[in-house]
Every structure is written in C-alpha cells, then in structure tokens.
Amino acid sequence: MKTKQEIFPITRRQFVTSSAAVLATSGFARGANGANTVAGSPSEQGQSEGKTGAGTVRGPARVIIDTDPGVDDALALLLAMRSPELKIEAITPVAGNVPLDLTLPNALRMVEIAGRTDIPVAAGARAPLLRRLVTATYAHGENGLGGAVFPEPTTKPVATPAAEMIRQIVRRYPGEVTLLTIGPLTNIAAALNSDPELAGMVRGLVMMGGSLSGGNITPAAEFNVYVDPEAARIVFQSGIPVTMVGLDVTRRTSLTDEHVRRLEAAQNAVSQAAAKIGRNAINHNRERGYLVGPNMHDSLAVAGFLDPAILGLQDYYVDVETTGELTAGETLGYSPVAGDLKRRPGTEKEAAAANMPIRGSAPTLASTKSSPVLRDKFVPNTKVAVEVDSARFFDLLIGRLSGSK
Numbered sequence: 236m237k238t239k240q241e242i243f244p245i246t247r248r249q250f251v252t253s254s255a256a257v258l259a260t261s262g263f264a265r266g267a268n269g270a271n272t273v274a275g276s277p278s279e280q281g282q283s284e285g286k287t288g289a290g291t292v293r294g295p296a297r298v299i300i301d302t303d304p305g306v307d308d309a310l311a312l313l314l315a316m317r318s319p320e321l322k323i324e325a326i327t328p329v330a331g332n333v334p335l336d337l338t339l340p341n342a343l344r345m346v347e348i349a350g351r352t353d354i355p356v357a358a359g360a361r362a363p364l365l366r367r368l369v370t371a372t373y374a375h376g377e378n379g380l381g382g383a384v385f386p387e388p389t390t391k392p393v394a395t396p397a398a399e400m401i402r403q404i405v406r407r408y409p410g411e412v413t414l415l416t417i418g419p420l421t422n423i424a425a426a427l428n429s430d431p432e433l434a435g436m437v438r439g440l441v442m443m444g445g446s447l448s449g450g451n452i453t454p455a456a457e458f459n460v461y462v463d464p465e466a467a468r469i470v471f472q473s474g475i476p477v478t479m480v481g482l483d484v485t486r487r488t489s490l491t492d493e494h495v496r497r498l499e500a501a502q503n504a505v506s507q508a509a510a511k512i513g514r515n516a517i518n519h520n521r522e523r524g525y526l527v528g529p530n531m532h533d534s535l536a537v538a539g540f541l542d543p544a545i546l547g548l549q550d551y552y553v554d555v556e557t558t559g560e561l562t563a564g565e566t567l568g569y570s571p572v573a574g575d576l577k578r579r580p581g582t583e584k585e586a587a588a589a590n591m592p593i594r595g596s597a598p599t600l601a602s603t604k605s606s607p608v609l610r611d612k613f614v615p616n617t618k619v620a621v622e623v624d625s626a627r628f629f630d631l632l633i634g635r636l637s638g639s640k
C-alpha cells in the first residue's frame with residue numbers, strides 16, 4: 236500500500252505553517268494496513284516528483300473546484316475560500332444536486348459571502364454526458380441550500396464555459412493543478428474529451444464520489460457517480476492520479492446541532508452563512524425522518540486535501556458500472572489486500588503481478604468476448620479513502636468557517 240501523502244501537493248509542513256492552528260500529531264489508529272507515514276518525507280517527495288517534472292511547487296496549491304452546490308458543497312466552498320493553502324484558479328459549477336440554473340448562482344453566492352469575487356466562476360454542463368439529469372432535492376431542498384435563502388448574486392460568471400476554462404488553466408500550469416471535484420464529473424470528462432493531452436498535465440484529482448460500501452441514491456451507487464457514470468469512468472480511466480473520498484468515509488461526517496451552534500457564535504459573514512445553511516439542512520433532514528446526516532461529504536474531500544492526516548488511503552483499481560439496469564454508477568474497487576481474495580501480508584506484490592486479474596462479468600453467449608478478464612494484472616489507479624478522523628475533520632471545518640483557525 237502506498238500512502239496518501241504522495242498524492243497531496245500540500246505538505247504537512249506547509250499546512251502547519253500556513254495554518255494559524257497548532258495541529259497536534261494525529262494519534263488515530265490507521266488499522267491493519269495503515270501506513271501512516273510520518274509527517275514530512277513522503278508528501279515532500281511527492282511534491283518534488285511532480286509527474287510532468289514541473290518541479291517543486293512553492294506557496295499555495297493551485298486548484299479548480301468543480302461543484303454542484305448543494306448544502307455540503309456550499310460549506311466546502313466556504314472552507315476552501317478560507318484556506319490560505321489554496322490558490323483557487325476557478326470554480327466550475329455543474330448540474331447535479333439541483334439544475335445548473337441553481338448551482339451556478341449558489342456558487343456565486345458563496346463567492347460573494349466569502350468576499351472572494353476575485354475567483355472566476357465558469358458555468359458548466361446542464362446535463363450529464365449521455366443521460367437525463369437526476370437531482371437530489373430530497374437531500375438538498377429545492378434551492379440546493381437546504382432552503383436557506385440568500386440574496387440573488389450580483390457577480391456574473393465568466394464568459395468561458397467550464398470545460399474550456401479547466402482546459403486553459405491546466406495547460407497554463409502543467410503539472411501544477413489539482414482538480415477538487417465535489418459534484419458529478421461531467422465538466423471534467425468534457426475537458427478531458429476536448430484535449431487528449433490534458434490528463435497528463437493534471438497534478439491530481441481529489442473527488443467526493445463513489446463508494447466501496449453501498450450507495451446513497453441506489454443500493455449500489457453514490458450520487459455523484461450515479462448522475463454521470465460515463466463521465467466518472469472517463470476520469471478513473473484517464474491516468475490522472477485519483478483520490479476517491481467516497482461514502483466509505485463521508486458517511487461519518489454528520490453535522491450536528493453543536494457544530495451549528497459554534498458557527499452561530501462566531502460573528503462573521505462566512506460563519507453566519509454556514510450556520511444558516513447547516514441549520515436548514517439539519518431541519519430538512521429531521522423533517523424527512525432521515526436517521527443520519529446531513530453529512531458533510533464535500534467538505535471532507537477538501538479538508539482531506541488540506542490536511543492529509545484526516546484520511547487513511549488505500550490503493551485500488553477502481554472502475555464504474557455504466558450498463559447495469561439497477562447498478563449504473565456503482566464504483567468497483569479491486570485490490571489484492573481487500574475482500575475475499577485478500578493475500579497474506581508480504582505476498583500482495585506477487586499476487587498483484589501474477590494472479591490478480593481484473594475481472595468483469597462472464598461473457599454472454601451472444602458476446603464476441605470469450606474471457607471475463609479485463610486486465611491481467613492489478614494496477615492501481617486510485618487511492619481510496621478508507622479511514623477518517625472525523626474529530627480532526629470537524630475541528631478544521633468549524634475552525635476555518637468560524638474564523639478561529
């Protein structure tokens with residue numbers, strides 16, 4: 236297993252020094268496979284080994300945030316805009332939780348609330364690549380913000396469409412830009428489709444999306460991947476180093492009344508807005524009788540990027556079911572160290588090389604394929620978040636939003 240820090244451009248040292256908070260070394264256990272790398276070396280190594288040879292990146296990490304606000308998107312955007320470790324090159328709303336006619340103004344509202352109208356907001360796709368849009372108003376309310384009402388934004392989006400904006404920014408800074416994707420992956424897939432060389436220039440992609448432990452819109456699929464499974468598949472198969480922050484960890488990030496009280500107590504615009512959205516979302520969930528949530532899925536992906544100690548990661552080969560009648564959007568994770576074909580410690584490498592084929596469905600009689608084997612050996616394409624330090628996450632989220640960290 237490789238460790239998470241390699242994929243994160245922000246080193247621990249940068250994080251600690253750029254944060255007002257003094258962060259104690261995480262004491263939380265990493266589990267049996269838990270390679271919790273000591274602060275410093277791996278991430279700094281990863282930093283200097285940028286895959287395009289762009290060299291060591293100094294200062295804030297360049298990111299593009301692709302988003303469908305969305306209750307948890309709104310808080311994730313506010314968190315990101317309050318984080319000096321990030322240089323947000325653009326925000327690119329996409330249709331998802333609610334239609335683009337709402338996600339776009341909601342993103343602009345967040346930019347205005349955070350006083351960050353310097354960040355370009357570029358309108359993205361109105362619909363998935365091949366499917367009709369399915370929204371999640373059941374979870375996010377009709378306006379996407381849990382019913383929390385804010386004034387119409389006066390800021391306008393830039394003229395460039397999102398996919399083209401993503402393409403231009405990645406090309407401007409080859410090897411430097413990390414895509415933080417917290418919505419369906421339509422915009423990213425469109426950008427990759429428009430430029431075959433683009434994937435090789437992206438530093439990494441940290442997504443909120445997917446699950447190896449069941450879905451939240453169908454028993455199989457997590458919402459973001461469900462909405463546009465074809466786009467997600469393009470991303471997983473693109474060669475971009477992907478970090479998947481899925482339901483396996485995000486369902487352990489339930490926002491509580493106490494969190495909202497702490498936000499309400501802080502007297503600043505970001506904190507007050509976050510509290511209002513959080514309060515509405517909690518009430519929305521209560522009224523509908525949900526047992527859990529609202530989970531701060533998207534904020535966890537951003538926070539895990541800011542502070543790698545929040546997540547424990549494991550290497551997987553991940554692919555997406557796109558043709559299932561009941562299962563489209565399911566993410567499948569193959570690994571020689573997980574599941575029923577798990578190998579003895581020390582033998583994973585041989586297993587991966589020799590006898591861990593990536594296997595799909597058995598061929599049908601009508602099919603021209605004769606074998607179910609898709610790949611004859613295990614090659615990881617994704618680091619999947621399998622562990623989370625929820626307390627550390629909420630310390631960062633509430634701390635940043637309330638202005639105390």
Ligand SMILES: [Ca+2]
Pocket residue numbers: 302303304305307308331332417418533
């Ligand atoms: Ca989202």
